[in-house]
Amino acid sequence: MTGSIVVGVDGSGRSLRALIWAAHEAASRGRALRIVHVLPPAHAYATTPEGRAWEAGQHDRGVVDEAITVVKDAHPGLEVTSALPSGAPPAALLSEAEHAHTLVLGAKGMGGFGSLLLGSVALQVVGHAVCPVVVVNYLTTGHNRIVVGTDGSTHSDAALAYAFEQASLRGIPLQAVHAWTRPGLHGLTTAGALDEAARAHRKDLEDWLAPLTRQHPEVEVVKHLPEEDPMLALARASDRADLLVVGSRGRGGFRGLAMGSVSHQLLQFSQCPVAVVRPHRTPHAG
Incomplete structure (x- = not known):
């Protein structure tokens, strides 16, 4: 059990807010941050396994690399790991939750996190994750409460x-x-x-x-x-x-x-x- 703060990202603005919250949480607790991007079943225009692999390498790796850059700029000393599991987003996220201190998600997203707030992904993850799940709709600071x-x-x-x-x-x-x-x-x-x-x-x-x-x-x-x-x-x-x-x-x-x-x-x-x-x-x- 790693006890990392795990955050799901998909390249959207909403997942960026979740990433910022999760990175701050990890830094405050002195824990590692694990960035997870769930690969969709197929990529947009690729018709061959080789083509899909190339698209995954270009787009999905880019999503994770960008997230790592954002975190490292804000928290240079933070330990950061990443993962690109494939399959159904709820199953992938629930698997990550088994080893997490906290799982952080944006309120909505695109791709594998589509309709995260109002759809089955949110219900399954929030309802069944073994660790606390934080859903970030708005980033708020300064209320001190x-x-x-x-x-x-x-x-x-x-x-x-x-x-x-x-x-x-x-x-x-x-x-x-x-x-x-x-x-x-x-x-x-x-x-x-x-x-x-x-x-x-x-x-x-x-x-x-x-x-x-x-x-x-x-x-x-x-x-x-x-x-x-x-x-x-x-x-x-x-x-x-x-x-x-x-x-x-x-x-x-x-x-x-x-x-x-x-x-x-x-x-x-x-x-x-x-x-x-x-x-x-x-x-x-x-």
Whole structure:
């Protein structure tokens, strides 16, 4: 297990943003960066194996070489490796994830990464990768805040651990968002019951945070408990964040986050990179 930061590139502007984010992440953690370009099944105009091999050598190698140049210019001392696997992009990326600390992808791309955000590639990679997957739609800096969504599920526990690690690494505050809906039929309830529900949700959030605040006393934590749909609350919070962290699934409003309509909306409308974290493998320290 190499523990590299792995980034998928395809020569598009979107994958360039993912490359920039991944290179910064690798440099910050003192880890190697692995640049992966998935070869499509066939190349545009080549009709022979020799012709396809020549096109691959000219175009696909050029995509990787350009990515390496961009990274080396920004981070001269960073260890960089590369790979050009062939086949179905989801399978190739999931194979890379087996040995990665984090897998980073652009929100959309061309060629093997076509329709990455809204198609089956994103669903399979985000839903099944064993390591955290960061989808970069926008590059954001200067907000000095990590946002994490939490609902008490095992998946959101993994997201919390990753978010605390990111906040500690960057030396910036963490905003923990726990969105909830009021009890009662159609939201109709008494003021007393509403206050009690709010107190109960705040206590739950404090209990979920307690082990990690003890582990990371250096991280300033801001608690946010909006009475709102979780996806909307997180999308709003992403507008003032450098990274949004969510579990791959959850309970209540987070159910099916990695595989259903909520993930599509959140990955599409987040105003910052989104990290999706699964519970069975937490990130390595550092």
